Amino acid sequence: MNKKSTKVNMFSALFNKFFKEKDERAELLQNFREAQRKGVINLDALMMIEGVFQVSEMRVRDIMVPRSHLVVVQEDLGVEDMLAIVANSGHSRFPVVDESLDEVVGILLAKDLAHYTDVESRASFELKDILRPAVFVPESKRLNVLLKDFRESRNHMAMVIDEYSGVAGLVTIEDVLEQIVGEIDDEHDAADVTNIRRNGFQRYTVRGLTPLDEFNQYFDSSLSHERFETIAGLVTFELGHLPERGEETTIGNFHFKIISANSRRINNMQVSLVSENENAIADEMPASVNEK
Structure with missing residues (x-):
């Protein structure tokens, strides 16, 4: 089990133990804050605990990457164009669409294109061979439920749909975890903020x-x-x-x-x-x- 899975399991256990009635949660959170003031737990621990409580009340729409900011791949593009999009964006996962953003046909992982970087291999490229199914979630879904779904399905990204079944954005497991542990920087974040x-x-x-x-x-x-x-x-x-x-x-x-x-x-x-x-x-x- 990797470190990320271990963290997800730990947070899920916290959800099951702490997310009870609203008044009980408020009282429990106040006890944690008092413990931090007395030096029983440090500030970083308190911030993570507060993040866990916040995630139980936040919804997907609060943290999703909105539709206007999506980087997508058109289904009919050639592999050279797809490789260029991957290189220029720095992302690792891409929605693949047909004629519009509301027609998501699957998810493309950048690592799956690594086999088609030379001219010879590109001749045999078929998108359907590497296309992965897209997962769809409503924008009203609570983040603690989404995190549990991510853990059980082993998916790390989901397309977000609005009340009219149109694509509203996307959300990743990293987006959810950042609400708990704080911003998770990677080599592309500085330019993407x-x-x-x-x-x-x-x-x-x-x-x-x-x-x-x-x-x-x-x-x-x-x-x-x-x-x-x-x-x-x-x-x-x-x-x-x-x-x-x-x-x-x-x-x-x-x-x-x-x-x-x-x-x-x-x-x-x-x-x-x-x-x-x-x-x-x-x-x-x-x-x-x-x-x-």
Whole structure:
């Protein structure tokens, strides 16, 4: 059994043991935080435990690579073109599509193309010989259930479908594990990091460490604060405390909802654009309503 499988089994055991009623989970998590303050467990251990709890509540849509960012291979491409896509992208798995992104016919693994790098072997290339079946999951699926499915099926990637059965994106086992153990860097991550991803009409996923300058440039906005350089810092200041998953606030024309965070920082947020009329209505509400 390799290290990744061992980790997955360990996390699955934690799911089965800890994911009970919501109130019980909250009490248990508070006990872990108290243990960290007393030095019984270290901060890294606490962050992993918090990640396990977060995964039980997060859904695939919260972490998937959205449709607009997919690197796909057309079914009718020649092997030379496929090799070029693999080399340029640096990815290891690719959805293979027919005429549109909604027609996924299978999954291509980069390592399976290694046998066709010379001219002689390319003459015998048949995509069907190396094409692997695609796995499809709904975007509403909880991450702890997805992780269990990955472990049992030995698949490491799944296509994500929306309520209309269209392709919404893709998700990998690495994406799920990163919610628990933190970002898993590889040789391609430095170039592939995307701080802001569009997930739908006026809805985006934004990394907490996104610089305010980059955020403003992307949205043509002017959010600023003399003490903070990242969007997470600004949101934390606005809330007045380090937020937990699910907390929300509105700054200017942006509504922020925390989708993953730990005891040290905000990892990811869902950002929605709100109109000036919506802001005006919110301002007229009693404070007790706004705080809910």
